[in-house]
Amino acid sequence: MTDKEKILKLKELDYSRYKDVSLDYLIMYVVSLIDKQNINLSFENIVAAAFQIFPQKFQLLGYTEYPDAKRVHDCLFRCTFKTKQWLGGKTRQGFKITERSKIFIAESEKYLFGEVKKLPHSNSKTRRKEHVLIEIEKSNAFQKFISGNKSNITEGDICILLQGTLDTPKDILKTNLKTLKSFASELQHKEITHFLDWLHDNFNYFLS
Secondary structure, X not given: OOHHHHHHOOOOXXXXXXXXXXXXXHHHHHHHHXXXXXXXXXXXXXXXXHHHHOHHHHEEOOEEEEEOHHHHHHHHHHHHOOOOOOOEEEOOOEEEOOHHHHHHHHHHHHHXXXXXXXXXXXXXXXXXXXXXXXXXXXXXXXXXXXXXXXXXXXXXXXXXXXXXXXXXXXXXXXXXXHHHHHXXXXXXXHHHHHHHHHHHHHOHHHHO
């Protein structure tokens, strides 16, 4: 039986079980389930399997018969990013389950099958905030920060991060920074919170 045939035989879990569970935990469950069935952990297989098992969380908005590959990609990006490391691998090479992965796979199963209290529902507002944090992680400023090149972060890097330019009024940049900090705090992203606090302290002269 091919990977595709195996995936198409996967059954949706009852929506009541997964409607309040965060997307990253759902993806960890998907990865674990298809790995147990000896299905290759490619990006495409994970997208298809996530849609089969949790269609109401991974369907494309406005086209519910299709999976939202971008949403799965964002989950995998977070799960493999160095601040989480729930999974190993990358989109092009495929993914792999590590010893650390097993901790979060076990947690996902507990959330899905009622052994512990479910995580807050990841609604559309949370989805937008998650996307914003992913953009922060991709930014030049954040990449320089985590690689130990803080001294190379420029005012231009900061302006781009804060969705402005060098000509943008400082009060707008400060408001945007405050908003980003609230998103990071709400979603409990400690690394980004630390980064934004550092930015506030070290570029206060520029933002004032």
